[in-house]
Amino acid sequence: MTAILVDTLTKRFGDFTAVDGISFEIPEGEIFGLLGPNGAGKTTAISMLSTLLEPTSGRALLNGIDIIKDQDGVRKEIGIVFQDQSLDEELTAWENMDFHGRLYRIPKAIREEQIDEMLRLVELEDRKDSLVKTYSGGMRRRLEIARGLLHEPSILFLDEPTLGLDPQTRNHLWEYIQSLNRRKGITIILTTHYMDEADRLCDRVAIIDRGRIVAMDTPGNLKSQVGEDVVSITSPDAARIADRIRAPWILGAEQYDGQVIIRLRSAEDHLLELLSLIGGDGHTIASISIRKPTLEDVFLHYTGREMRHEEAGATDRMRMMMPRRS
Numbered sequence: 140m141t142a143i144l145v146d147t148l149t150k151r152f153g154d155f156t157a158v159d160g161i162s163f164e165i166p167e168g169e170i171f172g173l174l175g176p177n178g179a180g181k182t183t184a185i186s187m188l189s190t191l192l193e194p195t196s197g198r199a200l201l202n203g204i205d206i207i208k209d210q211d212g213v214r215k216e217i218g219i220v221f222q223d224q225s226l227d228e229e230l231t232a233w234e235n236m237d238f239h240g241r242l243y244r245i246p247k248a249i250r251e252e253q254i255d256e257m258l259r260l261v262e263l264e265d266r267k268d269s270l271v272k273t274y275s276g277g278m279r280r281r282l283e284i285a286r287g288l289l290h291e292p293s294i295l296f297l298d299e300p301t302l303g304l305d306p307q308t309r310n311h312l313w314e315y316i317q318s319l320n321r322r323k324g325i326t327i328i329l330t331t332h333y334m335d336e337a338d339r340l341c342d343r344v345a346i347i348d349r350g351r352i353v354a355m356d357t358p359g360n361l362k363s364q365v366g367e368d369v370v371s372i373t374s375p376d377a378a379r380i381a382d383r384i385r386a387p388w389i390l391g392a393e394q395y396d397g398q399v400i401i402r403l404r405s406a407e408d409h410l411l412e413l414l415s416l417i418g419g420d421g422h423t424i425a426s427i428s429i430r431k432p433t434l435e436d437v438f439l440h441y442t443g444r445e446m447r448h449e450e451a452g453a454t455d456r457m458r459m460m461m462p463r464r465s
């Protein structure tokens with residue numbers, strides 16, 4: 140069954156189009172990722188789907204329920220974990236969960252049972268009576284996920300679930316998300332600007348740039364569409380090499396920041412030929428490396444730009460602490 144159906148959904152803020160006619164369909168039980176750089180429109184897209192923001196045009200159905208015509212109906216189907224920290228620091232984990240359960244009017248007996256089950260699921264039961272202000276970043280995220288699941292939604296929205304977390308905590312959280320999806324069959328739609336997160340976690344990924352979906356498929360298919368191997372060459376002549384290099388086995392060449400990124404069929408078979416093509420044109424090579432394509436290459440291929448997630452670290456942590464919208 141289809142869990143989420145999105146049809147030419149659009150959001151404009153004044154004359155700026157943040158989300159520009161996106162369409163996709165997510166079957167029940169899938170982990171679907173919206174991958175794109177900061178400002179691509181990912182949060183705006185899932186804010187519309189979770190009824191927090193009204194679309195300018197287009198439509199979407201969640202479990203067959205219209206996001207515009209029946210917002211309350213949609214809200215019963217979904218759990219939301221957004222970027223803003225929305226836990227009460229001065230309350231314990233259990234109290235935070237209880238407060239949320241009351242908001243959803245879950246009867247006391249079921250509520251208490253559910254809180255315990257969810258806290259167990261994210262391995263926080265031992266710390267359930269500690270104040271949230273004593274929690275680490277990863278523990279807070281896990282608690283937010285547990286809270287988002289308290290009313291047993293069938294669809295979970297995760298906005299940048301591992302933003303600003305250290306690599307070990309991110310890994311751990313990915314395992315939780317995957318096990319949730321497997322054990323409870325929950326459909327998960329997440330946004331991320333981390334390539335490795337999309338690659339590792341998502342069954343399918345929509346790459347979103349400037350409000351539009353530029354490519355959508357499984358991470359494996361997206362990567363194999365751009366080539367079998369990628370050769371990166373650092374050279375003062377990067378732009379000219381990218382412009383001129385041609386061969387039947389070269390699938391494409393892009394230039395970025397003093398590097399030529401050449402996508403090709405089998406580097407093993409063609410490396411010497413490639414070097415002699417470049418050398419024959421009189422270009423110098425400072426360094427060369429060969430690797431398998433990543434989603435970064437896919438993004439570069441479709442947009443002509445790099446996502447630059449390596450700049451993320453400190454900026455992410457700052458964004459995590461700041462309120463997002465006025």
Ligand SMILES: Nc1ncnc2c1ncn2[C@@H]1O[C@H](COP(=O)(O)OP(=O)(O)OP(=O)(O)O)[C@@H](O)[C@H]1O
Nearest residue numbers: 152157175176177178179180181182183184330464
């Ligand atoms: N309420 C608003 N009013 C005006 N512009 C907005 C508003 N909300 C978002 N935007 C703009 O829409 C664009 C998309 O923002 P959005 O938050 O959806 O991006 P994103 O892909 O989620 O990136 P990020 O991870 O940085 O939030 C940005 O240029 C942003 O400045």
